[in-house]
Structure formats: C-alpha cells, structure tokens
Amino acid sequence: MFVLEFEKPILALKSKIEELKRLQEDEKIVLTEEIKKLEKKSKELEITTCSNLSSWEKTQLSRHPLRPFSLDFIEKCTEGFIELHGDRQFRDDPSIVGGFCKIEGISFLVVGHQKGRNTTENLKRNFGMPHPEGYRKALRLMKLANKFRIPILTLIDTAGAYPGIGAEERGQSDAIAVNLREMAGFAVPIICIIMGEGGSGGALALGVGNRVLMFEHSIYSVITPEGCASILWRDGSMAREASKNLKYTAQDLLGFKIIDQIIPEPLGGSHNDPQKALYSMKEIILSNYKELAKLSGTELIEARYQKFRQIGEFVEAS
C-alpha cells in the first residue's frame, strides 16, 4: 500500500479502532465508548491534517498512484468511448489517450495524459510524459472535434513533456507551441481539468481552454519543484523549499485568478474514494459545459483569447 507521511498518524488511529472492534467481537468485551472516542479523535485529526496540507504534501497527493487517471474518468463517467490512435506521422504515443465519448448523452472529444499505476504500465505510458507525437495526436483529435463542432474536454496529468533525444529530434517545442496556437482558435467549448500534476509546457499543451479547473489537491507549475531546486538552489533536495515558493496549488491558482474553479476531493484525497471524486468532476464538467454551450463559436474564441490575454502581473508607468 502507498502511504504518505502525513497519512501515517491517521492510519495508525484507524487500525487501532479496527483492533478494538475485533477485540470487542472476539472477546465479547464492551468497548463501545473507547471506540467512539477514538473514531471522533481520528476524524478530527483527519480533518485538521487535510485542511492544513503543505504545498509539498499536496505535491505528493497530486502524484499519488491511486488518484483517478484519464482512463478511469473515461471508464466510470462516459459512455461509448471510441479511442482514436496516432499522429499519422510517426507513431501512437500511449502517454496521451483520446477519443469520442458521451457524458449524459452529450458528445465530447476527450483527450488526456495517461500515467501508469505499476512499472509495466508506466513503461508503456512513459510515466505520462509525452513525446511530440502525443501532442500531435491530441491536436489531430481536437481538430476533428472542431470540424464536427463537438466540445473538447482535456485531462491534464503529467510531470512534463519527455526530455529525450528523440523528443528533441522530432520537435518537442514545435509540438507544444502549435497546440497552444491552434487551441486558441477552435470554435467549440474547451474545458481543461488538472487531474493531478500539471507540469509545465507539457501540461499547458492541452491547457488552452475556456474553463480551466483543478482538483483540490492538484498542482500546476512552470517547473517541477525538483527541477526548480536543482537550478535555483543547485540542490535537488531543496524541492520542498521550491514547492513553497512556486505557489502552484489549486488554491494558489484560484487566488491568482488563473483557474476558474476547484473540484472538491474526498477527505484526504481522491485516492480515498476515486468514485466520489470522479462523480464531482462529472457534475462540474456538465455545469460548465451548459454555460459555454450558450456561446457562439466566435464568442468562445474571443472569450478564450481574453482569458489568457489578461494573465500577467506588472506595473505600467503612466
């Protein structure tokens, strides 16, 4: 089992409760009061811990292998998914998945990063770190959606675009940049959701939407805290320090007005109840879609342009 440091005291209490319950059952001793007390204590501890998570703890949660991934959403919340493959130029990149599906009867094009939960899956999915062909596949599918006037849903969850020789040879910069430019021009609603890790340009390449939403314990950053630490502190182990400085939690970004809404997670994180997290996500997607569906293609493009146009903090001398 994958347990985070801050979860340990909570889990210790919970296992104590289980032990008492077992004791009560097996030895026929009445422990109701003790159990009640401990349950109250455990709940309180869980609430205080989870409402005071540090940016580093949120970083760990955002990378939790049992969080819902793109394919989990597709499986649990959509119907009739038709997966589409390939960029038509080089190969199919399994670190990005996409295709058409229906959510409550409404057709969507869904495209998202896909991480693996174990080594085998991760080797196949390249840890959710795409090569240029992944971004080009995403663009190809989004162009289809634009052509058929079907709304686009992007699911973002990557540490970043893969830094490798092949990726550079095949134009990683170009693949990302073209997506940024082209997403700005689609005449359909685009809803983007940061599922876990929103890592730099590799995340943004699916992120130019009319609505950008983040899960409660997700992050969205210009660089990983480890990368930032190794450049600015010249020490990768300063990642915690960097994570504090980078202000990249969902709560930070909502405060900066860079994202539109936070999707609540079950207490302690989506891994505790993925089904519940996905249900909230689906409801929020539909409510956002209903608002965007009122806008014309031109209005959607203009609204999206203005949304990104106004991001930036500077002072202008008069």
Added chain:
Amino acid sequence: MTSWFKRIAPKLIPGEKKKNIPAGVWIKCPECGETLYSKDLENNLKVCLNCTYHFRLTSEERIAQLTDHGSFHELFRGLTAQDPLKFVDSKKYKDRIKAAVSKTELEEAVTVGRCLINGHDTCLCVFNFRFMGGSMGSVVGEKITRAIEYSIDQGLPLVIVSASGGARMQEGVFSLMQMAKTSAALNRLDKARLPYISILTDPTTGGVSASFAILGDINIAEKGALIGFAGPRVIQQTIKQDLPKGFQRAEFLIEHGAVDMVVSRKELKSMVSRFFDMILQKENKLLA
C-alpha cells in the same frame, strides 16, 4: 520611408552602453582560442575572425546590426515586473530584477520597437540574454503580445529575435501562461495573414522555444545557436547517456526539419529583407 517615420524623430536606442568590450582589449575566442582585438571583433559583428564563432549580442548590438541606421523607435516602455509569488531563493526576486536592470540598463529581457529593415517597415522584438537569461515573465509575455497585436493593428510584418532560457521560474505559473498568451496572439496574426520571421539565437530553450519562437512563418536559426525544448543537462540526467555531438545546435535543427535555414550573422539582415521583398512586394497581379 513611410509617413509614420517622418512624424516621429528616431530616438536613441536604449539599453546597454558600449561597456561590455572596452576599446583596446584583447578577447579570446571560446571556440578556437584565437586572441582577437575587440575593435576587429566589433567591426566583424562579433563573429570570430578566425573560426566564425558567433559571440552573443546585447539587444542594442542586435538592433544596430538588423535595422536601418536611426530607424528604431522603441515601443511599450515602462512595464515593470511584479513579484506575485513573493519568490525568494538565495536572493529575492525583486532584488534579482534590480540587479538585472542595473547590469543591462534595460527595463526587461525584451525590447520592442518599430524600425526599418532595408526599408521594410517592421515590428521588431529583441531579447537580451544578459537580463535574467532572457527569461519570460509577465512583462516579456505582455510586450511580445502587444507587439503581435500592434503588428496586426498597423498591418506590419513581425520579427522576433529570441535568446532565452525559457519561462521565468520566479513568476511561476504566471510565466507559464505567457506561453499560451503569446501563442494565442500569433493565432490572430496568422488570420491577419501578416508575415512573422522568428530568428532563434544562442540560446533559445524551454518555454520560449516551445511557444512563439518556434511558430515563425519562417524560422531562422543563427549559426551555432543552441535551440531546444529541454536543456541538455536535463536530458542527460534523464536518459543517463552522453549526448551526440552537435545535439540541439542550429545545424541539428535544420537536419531535423525544425528551422527553415541556418544563417550566419552577416547574412541575417539581407535574408530578412529578401523574404519580405519576396512576399510583401509581389507583382502577382494576374492572381489578384
């Protein structure tokens, strides 16, 4: 010369005074080791007389080399970075900016202006790598976006000369979003059917290479420039192998199809104006 230029008297180019290379100093070429007289080097556009190594230029030098004498008029001055993250590493971000301003005598890492390039009225953006590694924060993103919008508004061709390590970490996600902002503006420039020449110089990496810098109608790499998404050190640490010789250099990019041409500094200005001549002053009346 357009009427616009008659109305506005050309101002002096702001930026670094000629103090990087004091006159009468000898400079060693990092490539071939030849000792060069600074005056000779300057007269040769800061290209090594022995091996043609291209030294990095300040934005002032680049503007002087690329534009018609006295034609550059700076736009969008007076934008100052904020510190929305209250970022502190070994130094405060605010202090880093102050230091960069006093070192370069520039306001920010990019200078924007309107100029003539062999007579072509052009909107020009030039990066200065010495200003915090040419990194893109909110001010750089805003100035590039305004330059693009200005090009559309005035019907001008656009030239951006990049030299940047990428997004500015100290402005976090605000910097990241400048990639989307500038690229979205280029979508509009596309629709306005105005030409954009991107000149990628040493070095152009990260969030700048993965946004406007690679999106030129034509991409020109200056000879020898390092250009790529991920930095070589990051790639090396990830794949745990030595990188091939010449990896991510301009010559590697042309071989892999990422740029249209590799051009030496001496040919740069004439290449820009030849391209504009070709597509802006066409006589294709029969097709009109």
